[in-house]
Each structure stands twice: as structure tokens, then as C-alpha cells.
Amino acid sequence: MPSSPCAPEEVRRVACVGAGVIGGGWVAHFLGRGYDVTAWDPAPDAEEKLRRLVDAAWPALTQIGLADGASPDRLTVAATVEEAVADAQFVQESAPEKLELKRSLLAQLDAAAPPGVVIASSTSGYPMTDMQTEAADPGRLVVGHPFNPPYLIPLVEVVGGERTDAAAVEWASRFYKVAGKSVITMERELPGFIANRLQEALWREALHMVAGGEATVKEIDDSITEGPGLRWAFMGPCLTFALAGGEGGMGHMLDHFGPSLKSPWTRLEAPELDDTLRAAMVDGCDEAAGSRTIAQLVAERDQGVIDVLRATGRLPRQRAEGTDAITHTPSTMGDEK
Ligand SMILES: NC(=O)C1=CN([C@@H]2O[C@H](COP(=O)(O)OP(=O)(O)OC[C@H]3O[C@@H](n4cnc5c(N)ncnc54)[C@H](O)[C@@H]3O)[C@@H](O)[C@H]2O)C=CC1
Numbered sequence: 257m258p259s260s261p262c263a264p265e266e267v268r269r270v271a272c273v274g275a276g277v278i279g280g281g282w283v284a285h286f287l288g289r290g291y292d293v294t295a296w297d298p299a300p301d302a303e304e305k306l307r308r309l310v311d312a313a314w315p316a317l318t319q320i321g322l323a324d325g326a327s328p329d330r331l332t333v334a335a336t337v338e339e340a341v342a343d344a345q346f347v348q349e350s351a352p353e354k355l356e357l358k359r360s361l362l363a364q365l366d367a368a369a370p371p372g373v374v375i376a377s378s379t380s381g382y383p384m385t386d387m388q389t390e391a392a393d394p395g396r397l398v399v400g401h402p403f404n405p406p407y408l409i410p411l412v413e414v415v416g417g418e419r420t421d422a423a424a425v426e427w428a429s430r431f432y433k434v435a436g437k438s439v440i441t442m443e444r445e446l447p448g449f450i451a452n453r454l455q456e457a458l459w460r461e462a463l464h465m466v467a468g469g470e471a472t473v474k475e476i477d478d479s480i481t482e483g484p485g486l487r488w489a490f491m492g493p494c495l496t497f498a499l500a501g502g503e504g505g506m507g508h509m510l511d512h513f514g515p516s517l518k519s520p521w522t523r524l525e526a527p528e529l530d531d532t533l534r535a536a537m538v539d540g541c542d543e544a545a546g547s548r549t550i551a552q553l554v555a556e557r558d559q560g561v562i563d564v565l566r567a568t569g570r571l572p573r574q575r576a577e578g579t580d581a582i583t584h585t586p587s588t589m590g591d592e593k
């Protein structure tokens with residue numbers, strides 16, 4: 257891969273190829289961050305739909321804060337894919353999730369974009385190794401997996417394929433951060449990356465329960481929005497479960513509830529909970545907690561749940577207002593088990 261024509265901080269022009277739910281969301285995001293955006297999509301009504309999506313997203317973008325000079329007027333819709341990427345400094349591909357289409361489109365983008373410009377695919381799960389097979393310069397192709405809607409959900413998972421240059425992965429990660437995203441840069445390919453692998457596990461179990469008549473769609477949704485989902489907005493599943501172990505943290509949680517991994521709660525096979533896995537979980541939670549004690553994490557979690565309940569209109573105003581932030585003392589820890 258020739259070196260990138262500009263530093264991530266210098267990018268002004270972004271091309272978005274494919275302008276449906278996700279491509280359109282990316283367009284809105286980049287416009288909101290003050291970039292000039294050129295889009296291309298082969299659908300006959302693509303421009304009208306795209307401009308509608310951007311208009312609908314603009315109030316939300318305004319609420320979270322527009323960059324200086326940001327405007328929907330800085331969107332150009334190109335007549336051809338070649339025109340869209342001709343002077344792009346970064347390309348985001350968001351075409352349908354079909355492997356053959358991704359392969360040939362990425363090769364076409366590689367042929368048309370200026371040398372060295374990084375091209376990212378929004379794919380939900382294909383490894384880049386499988387998609388970069390037809391490109392002349394596969395070194396500049398990376399995955400940049402967003403979450404719907406890309407203009408509000410911060411995360412992008414970045415990973416290269418076997419033939420991607422490490423410099424392209426690094427450049428893309430830096431660029432997304434400059435463009436206001438929260439980035440996880442993965443060192444190795446994993447089908448579904450991290451978040452979709454987790455989401456698919458939950459999703460598979462949900463479909464099993466519906467197919468078996470064991471739970472309704474509403475019960476499944478309520479079980480998350482009224483339950484663990486409230487915590488997951490600000491504390492991931494590992495630290496959340498560490499708190500289920502009380503003062504003993506993740507170690508006690510695993511010793512206490514580990515055997516239930518083997519219970520028939522899930523249709524997925526359980527991993528062997530051996531000493532290595534136990535140590536990896538305990539060490540990982542310690543690292544994630546940093547200098548925060550269990551008591552501080554409990555207080556943080558409780559405040560977070562209250563904030564999410566308040567933000568989603570599920571806390572009566574009189575209870576929400578005038579309530580000081582929670583500061584648990586260690587003596588309240590017994591309630592955590
Ligand atoms: N929908 C979602 O929640 C998410 C989707 N993604 C990924 O984003 C990509 C796009 O998915 P969606 O936006 O949901 O699909 P979509 O169906 O809403 O949009 C796809 C767009 O691509 C256009 N298109 C068709 N052929 C094309 C071609 N040869 N070149 C360029 N554009 C072409 C279509 O006209 C359409 O507007 C997929 O790779 C998907 O896995 C990633 C994260 C979330």
C-alpha cells in the first residue's frame with residue numbers, strides 16, 4: 257500500500273458508497289462532524305431517500321453538537337462510483353451484505369480511489385481476508401464495523417485481513433477517533449467481530465425461545481430493557497457480573513455460579529471453566545476496574561441505572577430530582593449477592 261496521502265487529522269473529504277440504513281447513517285455522521293461527503297448508491301431513488309435520512313438525523317446531530325461549518329449542504333451525490341471516490345481522502349463502503357458483491361465492489365473502489373487512501377467496509381461479520389481477494393491493493397482495505405445509527409452509537413470495530421497493512425488499520429482507527437467515534441482495534445480477525453458475536457449469541461437464544469413457544473417477543477424484549485440492558489449502557493457484562501460476587505468480585509462469582517454454566521439454560525455449548533479461563537476473567541475484571549474498589553463500582557453502577565431510568569423517562573421526576581449521587585459505603589455490599 258502506498259503511504260496514505262494525508263494524516264487522519266487532515267481529512268476533509270469522505271466518500272460513502274452504498275447509502276441505505278448504514279451508509280446513510282455514516283453520511284449523516286460525517287456531515288455532522290463537518291466533512292464534505294460524496295455519496296453513491298445505484299438505487300434509482302437513493303438520493304431522495306438519503307437526503308430524507310440526513311434531514312431526519314439532523315435534529316439529533318444538532319442536539320449532540322455539530323462541528324463548526326457542519327451542514328447537510330456539504331453532501332454531494334455522485335453519478336458513478338468512480339466519481340464518488342475520485343478525490344476522497346477516506347472511503348466507507350456500506351453495500352448489501354453479500355460476499356461476492358463486497359469482493360467485486362471493494363476491488364472496484366480500490367481501482368478508482370486515489371492511491372493509498374484507506375477503504376473501510378461496514379460489513380457486519382465477513383472477515384476482510386474473505387473480501388479483499390480481488391483487489392489489486394488489498395493492503396489498504398479494512399473493516400470499520402459501525403452500529404445503527406452510526407451518527408449516535410459511538411462504537412466502530414476496526415480490523416484488517418491477512419493482506420491488510422498494519423499501517424492502514426492504525427490509520428483507520430486514528431481517523432475514526434478524530435471523526436468522533438469510539439474505536440476498538442482488533443488484533444486478529446474474528447467472524448462477527450466482538451459485539452456481533454455477543455449480540456448473535458443473545459439473538460440465537462431469543463429465536464430458540466420464540467420457536468419453542470417458551471417466551472414471547474415482548475417478554476424477551478422486556479427481560480432486557482427492564483433488566484440487564486439498564487446496566488449494559490454503562491457497565492459491560494463482565495464488570496456487571498463481577499459485582500454479583502459481592503466483595504469477592506469475579507473470583508467469587510465464578511466459584512459460586514460457574515457450575516450453572518453447565519446447566520441447560522442455553523442452547524450454546526459452555527466453555528470449560530478451567531483455572532486458565534477463571535484467571536483470565538478475574539484478571540480482566542481487575543484491569544477493567546483499575547483503581548476503583550468494588551464499593552465504588554457498585555455506586556457507579558447504581559448511579560448509572562438511575563441515570564438511564566431517568567433518561568428513558570422511567571423515573572418519576574420527584575424521585576429523580578434532588579437525589580444526590582449515590583456513594584455506597586462498603587457496609588452495604590452484602591446486598592450485592
Ligand atoms: N443494518 C444494520 O443494522 C447494520 C448493517 N451493517 C452493514 O452495513 C452494510 C449495509 O447494510 P444496510 O445499510 O443495513 O443495508 P441497506 O439494504 O439498507 O442498504 C444497502 C444499500 O446498498 C445499495 N447497493 C446495492 N448494490 C450496491 C453496490 N453494488 N454498490 C453500492 N451500493 C449498493 C442499495 O441500493 C442500498 O441503498 C452491510 O454490510 C451490513 O452488514 C453494519 C452495522 C449495522
Ligand SMILES: C[N+](C)(C)CC(=O)CC(=O)[O-]
Nearest residue numbers: 379380402403404452455
Ligand atoms: C443486525 N446487524 C447484525 C446488522 C447488527 C449490526 O451489525 C450492528 C448493530 O447495529 O447492532
